[in-house]
Amino acid sequence: MxxxxxxxxxxxxxxxxxxxxxxxxxxxxxxxxxxxxxxxxxxxxxxxxxxxxxxxxxxxxxxxxxxxxxxxxxxxxxxxxxxxxxxxxxxxxxxxxxxxxxxxxxxxxxxxxxxxxxxxxxxxxxxxxxxxxxxxxxxxxxxxxxxxxxxxxxxxxxxxxxxxxxxxxxxxxxxxxxxxxxxxxxxxxxxxxxxxxxxxxxxxxxxxxSLETAEFSKVAECVYRDVNIALANELAQFAEKKDVNMSEVIVASNSQPYSHLHSPGIGVGGHCIPIYPYFFINKGLNQGLTPLSRKINDNMAEYAISKIERGIESFVDKNILILGLSYRENVKEPTKSTALLLIEQLRNKKANLFVNDPQFTESEITKYGVKPISLNDKAVSTIDVVILQAFHQEYSKIDFSQFSNCKFVLDGRNKLNKDEISQLGIKYEGIGL
The missing domain is CATH 3.40.50.720 (NAD(P)-binding Rossmann-like Domain)
Known part of the structure; x- marks a missing residue:
């Protein structure tokens, strides 16, 4: 009409x-x-x-x-x-x-x-x-x-x-x-x-x-962010080897006005950063930082899983809870979400997968072949591992004492309270911490 x-x-x-x-x-x-x-x-x-x-x-x-x-x-x-x-x-x-x-x-x-x-x-x-x-x-x-x-x-x-x-x-x-x-x-x-x-x-x-200059400028913005995040992720992994807190490094480094280090994380998603670099890569920019950054950022899910696996030995029949189906906090958007990479890889490792995301209904979550779960559900006491993928505002108030069987928390966004979780006897790890 x-x-x-x-x-x-x-x-x-x-x-x-x-x-x-x-x-x-x-x-x-x-x-x-x-x-x-x-x-x-x-x-x-x-x-x-x-x-x-x-x-x-x-x-x-x-x-x-x-x-x-x-x-x-x-x-x-x-x-x-x-x-x-x-x-x-x-x-x-x-x-x-x-x-x-x-x-x-x-x-x-x-x-x-x-x-x-x-x-x-x-x-x-x-x-x-x-x-x-x-x-x-x-x-x-x-x-x-x-x-x-x-x-x-x-x-x-x-x-x-x-x-x-x-x-x-x-x-x-x-x-x-x-x-x-x-x-x-x-x-x-x-x-x-x-x-x-x-x-x-x-x-x-x-x-x-020109039209081409305007087109190029938008893709370049996204490539810049992808490369910067990949650099942060690479440095975060190296910082872990050297027993250095990457979050402190970023604050200190970025006090210099020409340093603009982004934050490391479990991966990137959405309609922009994981997609638009391919508009250059597939048109000829197939070597150098642009394709390398895509590889680094997409591999962060695998890296996060490897950190957990070292702590619990095996995922077989373990109950794994992913917090956040969305690609980032406080939005309802699963496109290219790192949660999808985690689901695929953990399923191959024979884990039992649960997802919580306040932005989605239970039926919407079920479509991804995982079990939806409320944080108020008594079943959270059976969860072995928690992975924070998107830091929705609701997750700032999680009571981890409910997770009585939890052995490991992987904070993929470096946002949770490490001391509070550790005091409960749960192993905490972030990215670059």
């Missing part, structure tokens, strides 16, 4: 209404634009048209959506072509992932681009915000739109790229505080995109010389 557009407002179609796409749509709809959202999920569309958000834990989003729906500046449809046909500006925020072999998976965005091309009208501006390998905006998607629509790229429609640069649970805050990197096919495309973001978001802009 799309509400008839107001003739007094400029129009935008937002293609992809996930946590970032929906937030962008809500912001645009509250900043002088009539927004038509498009998503293939019928449930998402229905919820938005009721003035509600399907995204949780995004401060301020519910209010923006309700306000926009009340003002009739935001509506949604499952027909991307219909939304695009009503809009002068099209913002694309459909995910690009990697498969199990780390090959780039374009299936969702390829389908969206075909539908965009079928609805595109002359004079429109298409902006991609999805993180992409350099060159894809123009050579894969711009050319595809041109081929299907019959409209000429740069003459009949304009093309720009401006990567999303936000963090879950604080998207609205980040939209205001982070500069918006914008690149265009040509001078006119850049001008149109920049003017749009100035009004629609009101943030600082960084205009770059």
């Amino acid at each position: 799309l509400i008839e557009q107001s003739p007094s407002l400029p129009t935008v179609a937002v293609v992809g209404l996930g946590k970032i796409g929906l937030t962008l749509a809500a912001v645009f709809a509250n900043n002088g634009y009539r927004v038509f959202g498009a998503d293939i999920n019928k449930g998402v569309v229905k919820t938005i048209n009721q003035g509600k958000s399907h995204i949780r834990n995004e401060p301020g989003l519910d209010h923006l959506i309700l306000t926009a729906q009340t003002n009739k500046t935001l509506s949604a449809t499952t027909s991307t072509s219909e939304a695009v046909a009503r809009a002068d500006i099209i913002v694309v925020i459909v995910p690009v992932l990697v498969d199990d072999q780390n090959n780039i998976d374009y299936q969702f965005i390829d389908g969206a681009v075909q539908n965009i091309a079928n609805g595109l009208k002359k004079g429109s501006l298409v902006i991609f915000e999805t993180t992409l390998p350099p060159g894809d905006t123009k050579n894969r998607f711009g050319r595809r739109i041109e081929e299907i629509s019959g409209l000429r790229l740069g003459r009949d429609f304009h093309l720009a790229y401006s990567p999303e640069r936000v963090y879950s649970n604080r998207i609205l805050q980040d939209l205001k505080n982070y500069p918006k990197v914008v690149g265009g096919l040509d001078k006119r495309s850049l001008e149109l995109a920049s003017n749009f973001y100035k009004q629609a978001i009101g943030c600082e802009l960084i205009e770059v010389s």
Whole structure:
């Protein structure tokens, strides 16, 4: 269902209404634009048209959506072509992932681009915000739109790229505080995109010389973080050998303004860091720090398991509790979570696997082939090993005295109270501690 557009407002179609796409749509709809959202999920569309958000834990989003729906500046449809046909500006925020072999998976965005091309009208501006390998905006998607629509790229429609640069649970805050990197096919495309973001978001802009520069900048951000975390993980393992506390090292080292060591951990996950480096690796950057960092970070789950195994000798028939299915704290997002690597490897070692995550329902956890368990369940007294994978706020108050049979706690985020756990006779180990 799309509400008839107001003739007094400029129009935008937002293609992809996930946590970032929906937030962008809500912001645009509250900043002088009539927004038509498009998503293939019928449930998402229905919820938005009721003035509600399907995204949780995004401060301020519910209010923006309700306000926009009340003002009739935001509506949604499952027909991307219909939304695009009503809009002068099209913002694309459909995910690009990697498969199990780390090959780039374009299936969702390829389908969206075909539908965009079928609805595109002359004079429109298409902006991609999805993180992409350099060159894809123009050579894969711009050319595809041109081929299907019959409209000429740069003459009949304009093309720009401006990567999303936000963090879950604080998207609205980040939209205001982070500069918006914008690149265009040509001078006119850049001008149109920049003017749009100035009004629609009101943030600082960084205009770059090309689409490819803008694409490259987003992937480079993620590669930097992946490399930095890999360095921290490598140093943490070495620190353990030298009986040095890596957490103290980080505080001391980072007091020097040119040192920016990240924190070590059991691994990295989510839609960004474990995925986007492959946008370089698979396009030719297959040697050096970028692929090496991916290997180091993905191997941290195996390293953590080896630390536990040295302490308990065998995982066979041991009851192992993983705290946190999500890839990080206080979000509901299992994509590329280290928990999945732990589950796979511990299952191969014949362990009995339990998972607790307050962000997920029991049925959602069961889908991963593990047993959900409440921390209030008396069955926690049968747990042999606890692994902290994501430090949700609920875990700051765990009473480990309930774990009367527990022999080992692996603190994968270095957040738990070591002294409290050790005093209970439970062996505690962190990463680099």
